[in-house]
Amino acid sequence: MVERMDQVFVLFAHWLVGFLPAGWQPVAAVLLSVVVIICLFPALFALTTVLERKGLGRIQNRIGPNRTGPFGILQPVADGIKSLTKEDIVPLSADAVVHFLAPLVLVVTVFMGFAVLPMGRGMVLADIDAGLLFFFAMGASTELSVFMAGWSSRNKYSLLGAMRAVAQMISYEVPLLMSSVAVVMITGSLSLSRIVEAQNHYTWGLPHWYIFTPWGLAGFVMYAIAATAETNRSPFDLPEGESELVAGYHTEYSGFKFALFFLGEYLAMFSISGLGTTLFLGGWSAPFSFLGWVPSWIWFFSKLMLSICVFIWLRGTLPRLRQDQLMNFAWKFVLPMTLLNLMVAALWRFLGDGWERWVICSAILLLAYLAMGWLGMRQGHIGPRRYRYAD
């Protein structure tokens, strides 16, 4: 029974595909998985918009949407109808073809990333050898769509927003890759299902997730920072800072194309959270060995939604960074720390199984963090703020 619940979707897909002639079955199985991914994540996106608006409302001491349906949960349906029926405006001087293609390229490349994420035991669309490389290749392609959107709009705010977004995405892609490389070094494989398998062991009922090691914790923190910047989420949402740039690169998009951009951003958030879950939080494995009877896909999606809640929490809590702070933070703090983390991961690999490696690796990372924080603080003049007129 436990086994069957765990594999319920896989078995259902087998049963469904079994009705077709044998020659069509492989194609049909792939198509079925693709359709499930294309339906499931937009549904999750609809759910998340309500969650986000409700959560932000709670943080900001408001009620949030509460008119459509019970507790406002039908709000995304209303939003969807609205964006479908709105006029699709293309500026007169805009480059119509590129303007049209940009949201499509964004959504397609973001959807591709889900192909390699293991969403449960045996639940991965394409279990390729170089899965992590594929994921990052697709992530890198989204930058071009952002540029296309900003450039084709013929609007200075759009172009500035796109330039900011691309500069930010390129800067934070380096730490994102580097923090993931530590996981690859320890596992010895680029295959995401292999990485999950390597974490799916238990000692005294506790899991061997990579986040519970010194290098894994440091790597996860830096991965989370880079992922937040990569998906243009607050506090790194300068590319669409409303107070400066109207809406950044999608200023000139309306109706359903705007909805596609919105969808693409949230899908990118899901896929990057899914990758973080897979790399550091043990993917679909249970947090305690006695909870092993709960189906694996429940664990994957719980961890995914937990990461989304953290994203929402951060957005409600932190103020937006300035452009120079953003770049300095990426190149002068996060990148050196990820490089050091690679060394520490190598040390961890070759120090054997004793307790020494815990002490040595933790000490190196902690000292480096303190030293770099101290140096960084000494340069800037950070102290109690003096108000000119309020004193």
Added chain:
Amino acid sequence: MSLVFYLFAALTLAGGLAAVLLKNTIHCALALTVAFAGLALLFLDLDAQFAGFAQILVYIGAVAILVVFAILLTRSSETPKDGVYSKNWLAGLAIAAGVFAVLAWAVLQSAGGLPQGAAATPAVTVLQIGNALLGRYVLPLEIVALLLTAAMIGAVIVAMHEKERAQR
């Protein structure tokens, strides 16, 4: 030579031709990206996962962005009035034909050197490529890394020099 190969080849060629023939420079850069994507698909069709994904990651993720930024930051992307085509296109055509002839000759020559009866696509995993790069070929890899670092420092120095002069 399957249908898939011809589709990808047509995509690559169409992208390359558009990159040459389009008038707007940004459109050319975007068309070049299509050609890069076509090449990556050709690599994947040949079961060369590492080359294919690295092609996407480096060329579409970095080189295309670099090209586009360079166009935006150096001069206006508006089409000049007298057209984008160079006047000495005949010389360009001759050089292109020469390069193509050399490459074609090299490819045709090497086809005979392949071991007969071997598998059409040798199975090379990403793991093997990694081991080779960090084992046997570690010195060339380091030299390439050094070269790239030197190029980057050179670019920074060139940019800094101009800034100093502008301030004076």
